[in-house]
Amino acid sequence: MTLSWAQIARLGLVQMALGAIVVLTTSTLNRLMVVEFALPAVLPGALVGLHYGIQLSRPHWGFTSDTGGNRTRWIIGGMIALAIGGMGAALGVTLFAYGFGLALGLSILSYALIGIGVGASGTSLLALLATATAPDRRAAAATITWLMMIFGIALTAGLAGQFLDPYSPQRLLSVVAVIAAAATLLSILAIGRIETRVTCVSEPERASFKEGMRDIWAERKTRNFTLFVFLSMNAYFMQELILEPYAGLVFNFTPGQSTALSGAQNGGVFVGMLTVGIAATGLKWGSLRSWVMAGCIGSGIVLGLICLTGMSQLALNFTYLVVALGFFNGMFAVAAIGAMMALASEGRAQREGTRMGLWGAAQAIAAGFGGLTGAVLVDIARKFAPDGPAFGAVFAFEACLFAAAALMAARVMETPRASGPVSLVPGE
Secondary structure, X not given: OOOOHHHHHHHHHHHHHHHHHHHHHHHHHHHHHHHXXXXXXXXXXXXXXXXXXXXXXXXXXXXXXXXXXOOHHHHHHHHHHHHHHHHHHHHHHHHOOOOHHHHHHHHHHHHHHHHHHHHHHHHHHHHHHHHHOOHHHHHHHHHHHHHHHHHHHHHHHHHHHHHHOOXXXXXXXXXXXXXXXXXXXXXXXXXXXXXXXXXXXXXXXOOOHHHHHHHHHOOHHHHHHHHXXXXXXXXXXXXXXXXXXXXXXXXXXXXHHHHHHHHHHHHHXXXXXXXXXXXXXXXXXXXXXXXXXXXXXXXXXXXHHHHHHHOXXXXXXXXXXXXXXXXXXXXXXXXXXXXXHHHHOOOOOOOHHHHHHHHHHHHHHHHHHHHHHHHHHHHHHHOOOOHHHHHHHHHHHHHHHHHHHHHHHHHHEEOOOOOOOOEEOOOO
């Protein structure tokens, strides 16, 4: 028995809950550290990089769920760890006003817990989707669950932005506590007994983690896709830690306004994903490669416009530009996710979780490296130039990375000859 549409939607609720907590730690708390507490951007960059670095454990989480026969416990346990980490991170930010050492220590522990929670919960959830979804539903399942996650991120950022103004530490802790508790409860109710009602895999295979990784790394498609994920996600995440500080320093956005801006951006991501889902899956317009390339090129162009607007070279609405950036990011992301879901079940059986973990680890490395690199480059540039040109230079560099990702997609992804899943490297 495979997942029904209702069960797929329930798993999407878990994705939505996961994104709701993560968006606060990577956007709102980052902005507060840089703007309200005047800390260098490299500090929140390093903390977010820590939580992504710990997600290098994703392949192990995936392999454990492949061979252990119980993914649900890792999904729920990971969400609880994520919620506790989110609360600790918010408390850590408020403590910077009283003592740097105490605040930094708590922040390090909290972001480490966030990384563990996302790795355990997110990887096991994706593995459950890949193994329990019928082949003809996998692309649609990926679209549905990611749309729900982006919707949760956008909704959370928008609502949190409304309740955070006027900012106070007590208000911040209250908002984060409500979101963390609601997300955890929603996840527990949504996952329910889904895993026990579907047939995911046969009797779990007993093998070592090293053997499992060796098996999948020997697959050329898996290696090529891993390299593509790493490059493209570097481009995708480079603006994550600097966009809200940019809005505050250059455009004078308040904490609530910049948090709402994150919600608007993710609203654009939602529309971009929905557009590709309808056009590519429903109307059969375009290949995954063409949608990936269009999303990367469009993202690069919008980043160039954001750069010029911040330097007063163009008089464009900053919020509209951020929404447009989200739209093209969503186009790229959902096409890449579609390829990931299709490829996860190719190759040796009972390695779906391990493949998803490998790609998740590649994404985590790229996200941490890209976000930290963006923050470091901004700190360096601000020593030699005003805020507008300093941030703009980093956005321009990010646009170049998106161009490189589009070229790589053209090289390693080929248009399917029929309506089958995307293929990587001709002849594979």
